[in-house]
Amino acid sequence: MSEGEEIRKAGLKVTGPRMKILMLLEKNDNQHLRAEDVYRMLLEAGEEIGLATIYRVLTQFEVAGLVERHNFEGGYSVFELNRGHHHDHIVCVSCGKVEEFTDDTIEERQKAIARENGFEFGDHSLTLYGRCRDKNCSGRKG
């Protein structure tokens, strides 16, 4: 399927910048990229694009459900393609490494806790912070 359809379905015009961003995210669907990363990677690939456009498009894609935004520690957002299957994250507070996981027991408890606290279960996400044991821990990126 051509990516343009997903963009069109979101009520957005199928433009060059949007296609480039979506394709880049598809090529890196195992990573969590910052707007700045997307910008740099596209520039390095020889594409011409403005950083403001990246921010605008990523937000539009988020609203459209095409991508997910996460605000881990660090004061910036990271984005990943919405691959349909729900998952949570465990983030290393030292080096920023991100691992994904799902846990049925926790999913159940989440529903109960949300209900008990008067929260609507649906648009939810869970992030666990810890410290990884990687020998090269202390850098950054995920």
Next chain:
Amino acid sequence: MSEGEEIRKAGLKVTGPRMKILMLLEKNDNQHLRAEDVYRMLLEAGEEIGLATIYRVLTQFEVAGLVERHNFEGGYSVFELNRGHHHDHIVCVSCGKVEEFTDDTIEERQKAIARENGFEFGDHSLTLYGRCRDKNCSGRKG
């Protein structure tokens, strides 16, 4: 017990600004305050203090284990006094309301998940994002 001791134990000089900040946090230990909130509240109380000092001191208190910093959605940090008892948070993505909870089942699963992913359990925290049903939801603050 005088609060000064806690500050001294942390290897910091017991100064006016530090006392003021710590006492303010103690008076508002049911809230999650931003640096800006602490600043405004102290100014309104007639105290003279600089915003840079608030940021510095809060970070020092965090390192010393006196306060906890949380990076919920929104792109800024909130702080609360470390009251000793561990708890997690559920945050409304619409209005920013924050509720605290603890769940033994989830605590157990956290340990297992951290272990399975090669993360050290210890310095950890868990944040659940949802949407609350408050009738006056859509404002901000927590």
Next chain:
DNA sequence: AAATCTGATGCAAAAGCTTCTCATCTATTG
């Protein structure tokens, strides 16, 4: 296929949060 219209882009400026610089000041120690 040209004209038209609506929306998208890029740049630069600006906003919001946080950190840094540095001169001055103050808590602690001898």
Next chain:
DNA sequence: CAATAGATGAGAAGCTTTTGCATCAGATTT
């Protein structure tokens, strides 16, 4: 009470993200 090591405040600067605006490009109609 002098000396010293550390703390403070004000403003500048840094970093991420948003916004204003003139230009440009899809989409639609003729």
